[in-house]
Amino acid sequence: MEIKKVMVIGAGQMGSGIAQVHAMAGLDVVLHDLKSEFVERGMSTMTKNLLRQVEKGRISEADKESILSRISTSTDLTNASDVDVVIEAAVENMDIKTALFAELDQIAPAHAILATNTSSLPITEIAAATKRPEQVIGMHFMNPVPVMKLVEIIRGLATSEKVYQAIKDLSLKLEKTPVEVNDFPGFVSNRILMPMINEAIYTVFEGVASPEAVDEVMKLGMNHPMGPLTLADFIGLDTCLYIMETLHEGFGDDKYRPCPLLRKYVKAGWLGKKSGRGFYTYEA
Ligand SMILES: CC(=O)CC(=O)SCCNC(=O)CCNC(=O)[C@H](O)C(C)(C)COP(=O)(O)OP(=O)(O)OC[C@H]1O[C@@H](n2cnc3c(N)ncnc32)[C@H](O)[C@@H]1OP(=O)(O)O
Numbered sequence: 001m002e003i004k005k006v007m008v009i010g011a012g013q014m015g016s017g018i019a020q021v022h023a024m025a026g027l028d029v030v031l032h033d034l035k036s037e038f039v040e041r042g043m044s045t046m047t048k049n050l051l052r053q054v055e056k057g058r059i060s061e062a063d064k065e066s067i068l069s070r071i072s073t074s075t076d077l078t079n080a081s082d083v084d085v086v087i088e089a090a091v092e093n094m095d096i097k098t099a100l101f102a103e104l105d106q107i108a109p110a111h112a113i114l115a116t117n118t119s120s121l122p123i124t125e126i127a128a129a130t131k132r133p134e135q136v137i138g139m140h141f142m143n144p145v146p147v148m149k150l151v152e153i154i155r156g157l158a159t160s161e162k163v164y165q166a167i168k169d170l171s172l173k174l175e176k177t178p179v180e181v182n183d184f185p186g187f188v189s190n191r192i193l194m195p196m197i198n199e200a201i202y203t204v205f206e207g208v209a210s211p212e213a214v215d216e217v218m219k220l221g222m223n224h225p226m227g228p229l230t231l232a233d234f235i236g237l238d239t240c241l242y243i244m245e246t247l248h249e250g251f252g253d254d255k256y257r258p259c260p261l262l263r264k265y266v267k268a269g270w271l272g273k274k275s276g277r278g279f280y281t282y283e284a
């Protein structure tokens with residue numbers, strides 16, 4: 001199947017990165033969000049990223065312009081009517097995702113693949129909101145998308161071989177490394193990563209050490225590029241909480257219970273880097 005045009009839903013940190021790598025691979029991209037100010041924010045993130053590439057001499061100014069010219073913006077979901085693939089990267093919430101997939105199923109062409117960048121939610125359940133579950137698949141990018149090589153590919157119960165191959169080929173075209181995993185809560189990446197982050201939050205909650213000390217231990221002691229609390233702020237504390245809740249509910253095992261401190265920060269609106277405050281504070 002030839003994929004020429006892709007719609008990315010959600011122009012947040014993941015959606016803007018996903019749109020950027022597709023445009024860099026020569027595909028036409030529609031970047032969609034609820035409000036034009038969110039889409040503009042996504043466009044400005046991409047423009048800054050590409051400008052950095054120009055300054056480093058990796059691409060020319062003309063390349064940057066042609067990449068950006070391949071991206072159009074949308075606040076109207078009917079713009080999915082002529083795309084080959086939709087990649088959903090809206091908030092990590094099952095109700096929002098199933099509502100979006102049910103609507104997309106009505107709008108997108110019959111041949112279109114509906115992919116989700118969910119970081120933990122069951123693909124099979126998202127697929128069941130459509131009448132084309134064989135064309136629904138998990139395409140899980142890592143943050144920051146332009147830098148990280150992995151794409152975790154997750155088949156739902158009904159996903160067809162043809163659709164799996166098309167998404168695997170698309171990932172290779174983006175110069176990513178696809179890894180296939182089964183449809184279980186958190187897949188592989190977040191089943192392993194998120195309990196570590198949650199445990200790091202517990203060490204702060206229980207007064208074992210300060211956030212700075214926890215991060216320093218993991219950076220210098222384990223050679224992690226970022227400490228777990230810096231990483232949690234970078235991912236978004238809301239997303240971290242939603243993932244822990246999915247693991248907790250999905251496995252019914254208390255070892256996945258979210259730390260109360262994580263819940264408290266999210267309730268306070270301390271969502272990490274994107275809101276200016278989490279375990280650390282950030283300049284706007
Ligand atoms: C929650 C989920 O469902 C799944 C997830 O995504 S979990 C999160 C997975 N991601 C991680 O674990 C990231 C861990 N951190 C890292 O790997 C590194 O700290 C990092 C790549 C983010 C930054 O690397 P660094 O060496 O500390 O900083 P820096 O030298 O500024 O950046 C390295 C490169 O990344 C680029 N970069 C950094 N942040 C970027 C961003 N937000 N967007 C685009 N590019 C970025 C820089 O431009 C630089 O590019 P070049 O090498 O081409 O010059």
Ligand SMILES: NC(=O)C1=CN([C@@H]2O[C@H](COP(=O)(O)OP(=O)(O)OC[C@H]3O[C@@H](n4cnc5c(N)ncnc54)[C@H](OP(=O)(O)O)[C@@H]3O)[C@@H](O)[C@H]2O)C=CC1
Binds near residue numbers: 009034038088096239
């Ligand atoms: N952060 C990470 O490191 C990773 C996240 N993911 C997954 O990617 C998805 C997005 O995460 P992330 O980019 O971090 O989140 P962000 O909060 O940065 O962005 C989400 C965007 O989606 C928008 N949105 C919400 N609801 C809808 C809707 N119904 N239609 C269209 N747009 C909508 C949001 O708008 P508003 O601000 O109004 O809510 C926001 O602009 C989640 O499923 C997450 O689990 C996957 C890998 C890594």
